[in-house]
Amino acid sequence: MAIRRRWPMLLVLTIAFLFLLQNLDFLHVIPASPDKDRPKQYTPNQSVDDERFHWENLPLRYPVSSYNALARSKKTLPRVQHAFPRESSSHALERQERQQEVKRVLKRCWSSYRERAWLSDELAPVSGSKKDTFGGWAATLADTLDTLWIADLKEEFHDGVEALLEIDFTKITQGEINVFETTIRYLGGFIAAFDLSGDRRLLDKAVEVAEMLYIAFDTPNRMPITRWNVEDAAAGKPQLAGEGVLVAEIGSLSLEFTRLAQITKNDKWYDCIDRIMQVFDRQQGSSNIPGMWPLVVNARTQDFASGDHFTLAAMADSLYEYLPKMYALLGGSSMYAKMYEQAMNTAIEVTMFRPMVPDNADILLSGSARSTHKGESSLEPQGQHLVCFAGGMLALGGRLLNNETHVELGRKLTDGCIWTYEATPLGIMPEVFDMQPCPSDAECTWNESKWKAKVLEKASQDSEADASSIIQRERLPQGFTSISDRRYILRPEAIESVFLLYRITGDCLLQEKAWQMFTNISKHTETEFANAALKDVTDPSAPKDDSMESFWTAETLKYFYLIFSEPDLISLDKFVFNTEAHPFKRP
Numbered sequence: 157m158a159i160r161r162r163w164p165m166l167l168v169l170t171i172a173f174l175f176l177l178q179n180l181d182f183l184h185v186i187p188a189s190p191d192k193d194r195p196k197q198y199t200p201n202q203s204v205d206d207e208r209f210h211w212e213n214l215p216l217r218y219p220v221s222s223y224n225a226l227a228r229s230k231k232t233l234p235r236v237q238h239a240f241p242r243e244s245s246s247h248a249l250e251r252q253e254r255q256q257e258v259k260r261v262l263k264r265c266w267s268s269y270r271e272r273a274w275l276s277d278e279l280a281p282v283s284g285s286k287k288d289t290f291g292g293w294a295a296t297l298a299d300t301l302d303t304l305w306i307a308d309l310k311e312e313f314h315d316g317v318e319a320l321l322e323i324d325f326t327k328i329t330q331g332e333i334n335v336f337e338t339t340i341r342y343l344g345g346f347i348a349a350f351d352l353s354g355d356r357r358l359l360d361k362a363v364e365v366a367e368m369l370y371i372a373f374d375t376p377n378r379m380p381i382t383r384w385n386v387e388d389a390a391a392g393k394p395q396l397a398g399e400g401v402l403v404a405e406i407g408s409l410s411l412e413f414t415r416l417a418q419i420t421k422n423d424k425w426y427d428c429i430d431r432i433m434q435v436f437d438r439q440q441g442s443s444n445i446p447g448m449w450p451l452v453v454n455a456r457t458q459d460f461a462s463g464d465h466f467t468l469a470a471m472a473d474s475l476y477e478y479l480p481k482m483y484a485l486l487g488g489s490s491m492y493a494k495m496y497e498q499a500m501n502t503a504i505e506v507t508m509f510r511p512m513v514p515d516n517a518d519i520l521l522s523g524s525a526r527s528t529h530k531g532e533s534s535l536e537p538q539g540q541h542l543v544c545f546a547g548g549m550l551a552l553g554g555r556l557l558n559n560e561t562h563v564e565l566g567r568k569l570t571d572g573c574i575w576t577y578e579a580t581p582l583g584i585m586p587e588v589f590d591m592q593p594c595p596s597d598a599e600c601t602w603n604e605s606k607w608k609a610k611v612l613e614k615a616s617q618d619s620e621a622d623a624s625s626i627i628q629r630e631r632l633p634q635g636f637t638s639i640s641d642r643r644y645i646l647r648p649e650a651i652e653s654v655f656l657l658y659r660i661t662g663d664c665l666l667q668e669k670a671w672q673m674f675t676n677i678s679k680h681t682e683t684e685f686a687n688a689a690l691k692d693v694t695d696p697s698a699p700k701d702d703s704m705e706s707f708w709t710a711e712t713l714k715y716f717y718l719i720f721s722e723p724d725l726i727s728l729d730k731f732v733f734n735t736e737a738h739p740f741k742r743p
């Protein structure tokens with residue numbers, strides 16, 4: 157409390173001082189264009205005479221001379237959702253029972269958070285204590301609001317909104333914040349909660365977070381700092397964009413800021429992300445694997461093409477996911493259509509493979525590619541839980557851009573995730589593992605001795621062991637050649653794609669698979685208070701981790717709830733989900 161009170165006064169003095177300094181070289185700064193003829197621009201309700209620090213009053217070192225304007229497309233995009241027929245009453249009954257079970261788990265987690273970790277970032281689900289992991293601004297609360305609304309927990313929602321209004325985004329509990337995580341969880345959470353409820357106070361909160369994040373873009377080339385020291389920024393210290401930044405972190409801020417620009421009719425919010433996406437667009441053909449961008453890029457020199465590691469998986473993921481989603485949110489856009497199509501043409505060819513599995517299932521996984529010379533690449537046949545989003549992305553992109561091949565490939569990738577869930581003793585997929593690619597997608601017959609030979613090769617450090625003893629010791633299900641991370645951290649990506657594919661294709665089998673995933677997950681992760689991450693999905697007796705990240709209630713349970721809802725609840729023709737499962741209204 158003491159810190160919270162003292163902070164703003166200190167800052168006001170520092171800023172006043174820096175403002176004076178700044179004014180000395182004011183002539184070097186290009187003045188921002190006045191917000192001309194935009195009468196409808198939204199003005200947040202902020203009381204200016206409170207004692208809080210206001211980010212929007214911090215002078216910019218590098219203001220923009222004219223904003224890249226948000227375009228409004230008149231195009232009608234193709235229908236995304238399947239035309240669902242009327243369901244039978246027995247199907248409806250079973251579906252509703254399943255949905256109530258998801259809701260029960262959600263309520264249980266929420267009341268433990270309310271009781272034991274209120275206004276902290278996370279509940280610690282094993283010990284029943286709390287922790288701050290994302291800036292200390294009540295991440296679970298901000299991230300879960302829209303889930304509460306969707307699951308018709310309106311009392312909990314309103315209670316949450318009241319508490320949220322007290323969260324002060326100038327109160328920092330850690331030196332550095334992750335701009336991407338703050339954008340997708342907090343900004344995305346507030347925007348979606350506003351889009352659903354229409355409560356203006358949530359929009360004001362979204363603007364408050366965005367005004368803070370906007371300072372991360374205040375660098376000479378307007379590229380944002382992705383791991384950002386908030387205290388230094390608040391003190392007005394000079395900033396430079398990073399030289400090695402993850403493409404996911406710099407490339408997936410676009411949906412949130414674009415939606416904010418649409419709601420507030422303020423181009424400032426679109427401009428800041430458009431400058432980044434223009435660089436991705438211009439350099440898409442220049443990397444070693446044209447169409448894709450390397451995992452790490454240089455934001456300071458704006459070199460987005462040099463690097464040798466290419467993947468749709470961790471640390472790149474939502475850069476690609478946001479391409480078709482931006483297309484949807486903008487109501488069509490030739491730049492995003494081109495970026496999506498070129499990226500997928502390449503990714504399908506160089507990262508996706510059919511693994512050799514005992515039942516010869518016709519499934520796909522998405523691995524990584526290495527390339528040190530333009531035009532050549534080698535596949536790393538890794539599977540990750542996180543990359544399971546890719547099935548849903550391709551199905552959505554395929555519908556929006558009329559490419560049935562993408563919908564089919566999206567289904568095979570989703571089936572790959574379902575398959576790996578079913579292959580482990582707990583019925584839950586591990587974080588990271590390897591499988592053996594078949595010689596071709598068409599020729600893929602299980603060969604046990606080939607699998608064992610690969611297991612031996614991968615475990616080369618124990619030359620004495622034979623394949624069978626490695627398989628036993630490592631608890632490798634048939635088809636897995638190694639498992640390098642055995643955890644399940646309550647992640648959403650598999651159910652996310654199962655949900656999207658269900659809404660897009662209408663295949664009821666996907667609801668059955670979702671139910672199986674849900675029952676296994678809720679059974680194995682349940683604790684006295686809530687649900688916890690698992691240390692090892694291949695060992696039913698393994699202990700749990702004392703962790704429940706906010707995406708469990710923000711994403712995982714939301715998608716489980718929605719797959720058992722009527723298909724017009726958050727229809728994909730009316731909403732687009734950000735990468736934290738926050739639904740934004742499509743214009």
Ligand SMILES: *[C@@H]1O[C@H](CO)[C@@H](O)[C@H](O)[C@H]1NC(C)=O
Nearest residue numbers: 200201202203206356357360
């Ligand atoms: C603006 O916020 C104040 C509280 O901060 C509230 O009393 C007032 O009613 C709000 N005005 C509008 C127009 O919402």
Ligand SMILES: *[C@@H]1O[C@H](CO)[C@@H](O)[C@H](O)[C@H]1NC(C)=O
Nearest residue numbers: 500501504558559560561562
């Ligand atoms: C559909 O996608 C595939 C793979 O990306 C591509 O090869 C094909 O040309 C696309 N078809 C159309 C009609 O765009």
Ligand SMILES: *[C@@H]1O[C@H](CO)[C@@H](O)[C@H](O)[C@H]1NC(C)=O
Nearest residue numbers: 601602603604605606607609
């Ligand atoms: C299985 O793979 C081994 C090589 O690992 C090969 O010698 C054998 O012929 C294969 N079996 C079949 C039925 O293809």
Ligand SMILES: CC(=O)N[C@H]1CO[C@H](CO)[C@@H](O)[C@@H]1O
Nearest residue numbers: 580581582583671672675676
């Ligand atoms: C491994 C495991 O527990 N799998 C179970 C997952 O859930 C379904 C029922 O929904 C069971 O049939 C599986 O045995």
